[in-house]
Amino acid sequence: MNAARHSAETVLEASGVTMVFGGLTALNDVSLSLPEGRIVGLIGPNGAGKTTFFNCLTGLYTPTRGAVRLRGKELPHDPAKVTTAGIARTFQNIRLFPNMSVLENVLVGRHIRMRQGPLASLFHGPGFRRDERRAREKSLELLEFVGLRGVEDEVARNLPYGDQRRLEIARALATEPDVLLLDEPTAGMNPQETEDARQLIFRIRETGISVVVIEHDTKFIFSLCDTVSVLVQGEVLVEGSPDVVREDPRVIEAYLGKPREEVEAEVAEAAAHHGADHQGPAAGRRDDA
Amino acid sequence: MTRLTGFLPPALARPFNAVGAALLVIAALLPWATFLLNDGAFPDKATLQFFDAPLAVTGFRWQLLLIGVAALVLAFVRIPGQGRVLRALGWGGLAIGVVGAIFIASEGGGLGAITAADGTTAFGSIVAVLGGVALVLGSTALGIPDIPDWPTRFFGLSGWPLRLAAWVVLVVAFGGVLYLVSLTLTAGGIGGAADPYAGPIFLAFLGFAGALLGALHGAGVTRWVSRLSEEHRGFSILVLVACAFALPFTEAGSQYWMQVAATIGVYAATAIGLNIVVGLAGLLDLGYVAFLGIGAFVAANLSGAGASALGWDLPFPVAALIAAAVAGVFGAIVGSPTLRVRGDYLAIVTLAFGEIFYRSAQNDIGELTGGASAIPGIPPISMFGTAFNEPLELFGAELPSGVLYYFLIVLVVAAIMAVFANLKNSRMGRAWIAIREDEDAARAMGIRTGKAKILAFLVGATLAGLAGAIFVHKLGTASYESFQFLESVTLLAAVILGGMGTIPGAVLGASLLFVLPEKLREFDEYRLLVFGLALILIMRFRPQGLVPDRVRRAELAGETAMGKSIEEAEEQAVLEHEEALSAQKEDRR
Numbered sequence: 001m002n003a004a005r006h007s008a009e010t011v012l013e014a015s016g017v018t019m020v021f022g023g024l025t026a027l028n029d030v031s032l033s034l035p036e037g038r039i040v041g042l043i044g045p046n047g048a049g050k051t052t053f054f055n056c057l058t059g060l061y062t063p064t065r066g067a068v069r070l071r072g073k074e075l076p077h078d079p080a081k082v083t084t085a086g087i088a089r090t091f092q093n094i095r096l097f098p099n100m101s102v103l104e105n106v107l108v109g110r111h112i113r114m115r116q117g118p119l120a121s122l123f124h125g126p127g128f129r130r131d132e133r134r135a136r137e138k139s140l141e142l143l144e145f146v147g148l149r150g151v152e153d154e155v156a157r158n159l160p161y162g163d164q165r166r167l168e169i170a171r172a173l174a175t176e177p178d179v180l181l182l183d184e185p186t187a188g189m190n191p192q193e194t195e196d197a198r199q200l201i202f203r204i205r206e207t208g209i210s211v212v213v214i215e216h217d218t219k220f221i222f223s224l225c226d227t228v229s230v231l232v233q234g235e236v237l238v239e240g241s242p243d244v245v246r247e248d249p250r251v252i253e254a255y256l257g258k259p260r261e262e263v264e265a266e267v268a269e270a271a272a273h274h275g276a277d278h279q280g281p282a283a284g285r286r287d288d289a
Numbered sequence: 290m291t292r293l294t295g296f297l298p299p300a301l302a303r304p305f306n307a308v309g310a311a312l313l314v315i316a317a318l319l320p321w322a323t324f325l326l327n328d329g330a331f332p333d334k335a336t337l338q339f340f341d342a343p344l345a346v347t348g349f350r351w352q353l354l355l356i357g358v359a360a361l362v363l364a365f366v367r368i369p370g371q372g373r374v375l376r377a378l379g380w381g382g383l384a385i386g387v388v389g390a391i392f393i394a395s396e397g398g399g400l401g402a403i404t405a406a407d408g409t410t411a412f413g414s415i416v417a418v419l420g421g422v423a424l425v426l427g428s429t430a431l432g433i434p435d436i437p438d439w440p441t442r443f444f445g446l447s448g449w450p451l452r453l454a455a456w457v458v459l460v461v462a463f464g465g466v467l468y469l470v471s472l473t474l475t476a477g478g479i480g481g482a483a484d485p486y487a488g489p490i491f492l493a494f495l496g497f498a499g500a501l502l503g504a505l506h507g508a509g510v511t512r513w514v515s516r517l518s519e520e521h522r523g524f525s526i527l528v529l530v531a532c533a534f535a536l537p538f539t540e541a542g543s544q545y546w547m548q549v550a551a552t553i554g555v556y557a558a559t560a561i562g563l564n565i566v567v568g569l570a571g572l573l574d575l576g577y578v579a580f581l582g583i584g585a586f587v588a589a590n591l592s593g594a595g596a597s598a599l600g601w602d603l604p605f606p607v608a609a610l611i612a613a614a615v616a617g618v619f620g621a622i623v624g625s626p627t628l629r630v631r632g633d634y635l636a637i638v639t640l641a642f643g644e645i646f647y648r649s650a651q652n653d654i655g656e657l658t659g660g661a662s663a664i665p666g667i668p669p670i671s672m673f674g675t676a677f678n679e680p681l682e683l684f685g686a687e688l689p690s691g692v693l694y695y696f697l698i699v700l701v702v703a704a705i706m707a708v709f710a711n712l713k714n715s716r717m718g719r720a721w722i723a724i725r726e727d728e729d730a731a732r733a734m735g736i737r738t739g740k741a742k743i744l745a746f747l748v749g750a751t752l753a754g755l756a757g758a759i760f761v762h763k764l765g766t767a768s769y770e771s772f773q774f775l776e777s778v779t780l781l782a783a784v785i786l787g788g789m790g791t792i793p794g795a796v797l798g799a800s801l802l803f804v805l806p807e808k809l810r811e812f813d814e815y816r817l818l819v820f821g822l823a824l825i826l827i828m829r830f831r832p833q834g835l836v837p838d839r840v841r842r843a844e845l846a847g848e849t850a851m852g853k854s855i856e857e858a859e860e861q862a863v864l865e866h867e868e869a870l871s872a873q874k875e876d877r878r
Contacts, residue, residue, distance in 0.1 A: 083735035097726035108723045112735035121715035
């Protein structure tokens, strides 16, 4: 960790974000600050509100209260405008454009950085061709960067799972973001692919892009992030460096489950009470499913 | 890789092929109808009574003979893609036989007409059916092979000689297409009293043309030509346009066929516009013909027609541009609800708009549509001192009246094609496709989906409005009846049938959907039934459309990335597994 990073200015700041669906409070007063050039992790059990929080950050949802600021400027509640302002995202369940080629997917990511009016699109003048050529070059560079060079003409749907995740990242990077939001980038990946993803995210940080990662894999998060926030039932439970979060007893209880001895003791107790009814150690775990 | 789909053991392939082919040849040389039918002798001397010269075969019998001889040769000579070629020929022979048998039997009042009566026999159609079935069975017995790939660099040529050779191939290929189009249009004549057998003759010709195209496709020729034309794109477009302009100089160059061709052109132009909305942006529009109507009525009111309440008289190009612009504005208006509704709901909104337009035009709202009495007497387009409904003399050839409309619509269709292709390969086109694929993801990429969707409607409607302006001048009357819901559905069917998101698809689909009803007039009340049946068959056996998009082709034909079908890939895996097993057994021994 170099010293410059510690004094970095805050690039993305969410303050007091509250999201209420009907009577359900999905997020309650969640704040997060992302310093420039850092990787911030967001962990929490299923249903804790991680993806809802992402949707508030990217303008897909309008938060009931609270605000999101990018470099001090409040963001509008419109995904297209948020992307233009400099926030790009990937989705938990991959959402590529399945029937477009790999290259075309990335070119769609270039959409807001291209300068083509409807008339230029119609007549394909020299300016159009220059713009198009630049976009292709840039897109191919990005495919090279994520390690997908050579399959650019393949249909996105036909890519292996891990490559689809990487393509989604390339597409997000094509929008030239200041902040990249990754929603479970390693879900369903094997250990090798997970390690590749970790290296890729480090390389993304090297280019000056700040990253927020949602992930279930705590080992992955603790080895990747500069700071980690733990979200439980819509509220931030703990925030701090991986070492601090890892050792915090509340986190261990809320997210990782209670210590094994305690769970076993509980189960034994329950078994004593209910006789033959007990259903094994899983019944005592609170974060299950 | 060969797919095993046949019903027969492979050993029977050659005998069945040979016998089937021979039967087709024999059928072509036999009489087909036992006695004189109600509408007169069956064409091409196929009626026993006129069957004086068995070897002087013409028309559908000549076509059947060609199929039979080709199949007979191919039963013994091995070529790449043989199974596919023979299968296509078999289906073609079968189709000709079935069409003839059904028609002669029904006209002649029973099976006696195609079999035997009073000691005379005319088994032609039955022999053709048997031959077709045998050929189909025989050709599939060996399994259906892959379509062979031909290299786009051939004879070791390179540079200019290669380019010239490719150009020659393309000219020949497109020339062939032109000839086929002209034959298809004129096959069976114009029907009615003059040609009582136009329907069956046309259908039999379709069987022949289908067999021919199927055989060329099976042998890999069409794929090779399409790849060549992609490599020489500019030249191909040039030849294609030239071929379109050459159509009036062929057999189809009569007033009637030029009118039919120009009408097809109008619908093709409209279908390409609809293809932007449906094929690219994925917005289902069920009221699209309203934009054609808006263009038509605007142009009608600006043309100086006496019956128009407005009575303006503007030169055609100006009127056409205004018609297109007004239709475009309405397109944007109809498109605006797309910001709020998606999918099925949007289809209902557009359906409602189409109906509103139809009813308004019917009731002459604003006195702009003439209501039930329509707006008659729209003068023909007149430019450069020539009225477009006059005959024309060009290069020493007398061209019929109406040919100028045909030339105009060819130019317009070419221009609209260019618009479509350019838009598709631009930032805007990619945004449309992205919206079709996943609207939320498209928004996350910064695409203003609302604007993009309205723009799609606007562009599509503008093109339809332009087509409507030509349509109404060509017809001379603007009547609300031309813009019914059924027309919208037919246009949508043209786009889906031809292949979503492709230009040749929309043109081919429009041609088929507007030629078939024209050619099937013979069948009166059965016309739409036959038409619907044809649609069902095409969608069943070619769901991706006749000319599919690269991607949709893969999606709907179940092809893997390597261009193999999923079944093929699985079969290959099974075979490899079996081979490995037998190899293990060998080892153990």
